[in-house]
Amino acid sequence: MQTYWGIDLGGTKIEGVILQVERGTAPTPDAVIIRKRIDTEAHNGYDHILNQVVRLIDLLKAETGLTPERIGFATPGTFDPARQTMKNCNTTSLNGKPMKQDLARLLGVPIELANDANCFALAEATLGIVPDVVPDFQTVFGVIMGTGVGGGVVVRGRDGAPFVLNGLQGIGGEWGHNILEENGHPCYCGKRGCTEQVISGPALQRYYQQLSNEQRTMKEIMERYHAGNDLAASQTVNRMLEYFGRAVSTLINVLDPDAIVLGGGVGNVDLLYTEGVERAKKYVFNSGEIRTAFLKPKLGDSAGVFGAAML
Secondary structure: OEEEEEEEEOOOEEEEEEEEEOOOOOOOHHHEEEEEEEEOOHHHOHHHHHHHHHHHHHHHHHHHOOOOOOEEEEEOOEEEOOOOEEEOOOOHHHEOOOHHHHHHHHHOOOEEEEEHHHHHHHHHHHOOOHHHHOOOOOEEEEEEEOOOEEEEEEEEOOOOOEEEOOOOOOOOOOHHHOEOOOOOOEOOOOOEOEOHHHHOHHHHHHHHHHHHOOOOOHHHHHHHHHHOOOHHHHHHHHHHHHHHHHHHHHHHHHHOOOEEEEEOOHHHOOHHHHHHHHHHHOOOOOOOOOOOEEEOOOOHHHHHHHHHHHO
16 A cells, blocks of 8 residues: 655645555545644744644644655645745745755655645546546646636646646746736736736626625625626626636647636636637637536545645
């Protein structure tokens, strides 16, 4: 038997999982030996976060009697391969820190890092919905559409094993920071009109408020859209569908993936799988045809920690 250890390092919680499988066989979601969460306590700074990681792994060891040979981490930002430091983390105390080296030193085992969107994509491609629908895939793109917009690319290697395409600069899959609306809303990354500032949940709620002078959640906006008596809701949803179609068409034109898995709160909107895909057909370089499978995720909030284990 062999074990896969994964840690999902979130801003508020750190979750750990151990999967146990027979050597030479693929893990499944029911291979979980243990899952455990503790608070990140990120307000106490970088060193404290690392100590919380060590504490969690010590708890996993104590409760199972197992010891990891290597550990995968889902992180809230990106590991920069050139600088060997973290960047783009919303847990800002991690930015600029050599977290991979520090964790390897503290834990005494090899460490692999990928951002949470990449881990979501890897989890759904290996343990989630993709094997159920497209088992022989070559490329999968995992989309996060929620508070932000992120993504991850998973490709099948020559040995048949799927792996995350992190990229030269560690920014593979970051479609949320392509310009989608010229001179649009300012983004924290320094640009204007990023995809994240157009079709994320907060961006759509902001647009609705500009039209109606009312604050509504995405759930309420969708309810009002389906009721058919709110012009601002109709305009907001049509904006979401049109810009989703434009944004996702660029993914298909560049990667031509077998499947796109839509995660995050906005990714739950059923219209994205129907009308959103129809809008994309106008922009895809394939005579208006899309054969890419658009899939709802299977693993829910397990995806991050499962993807970390699969690294």
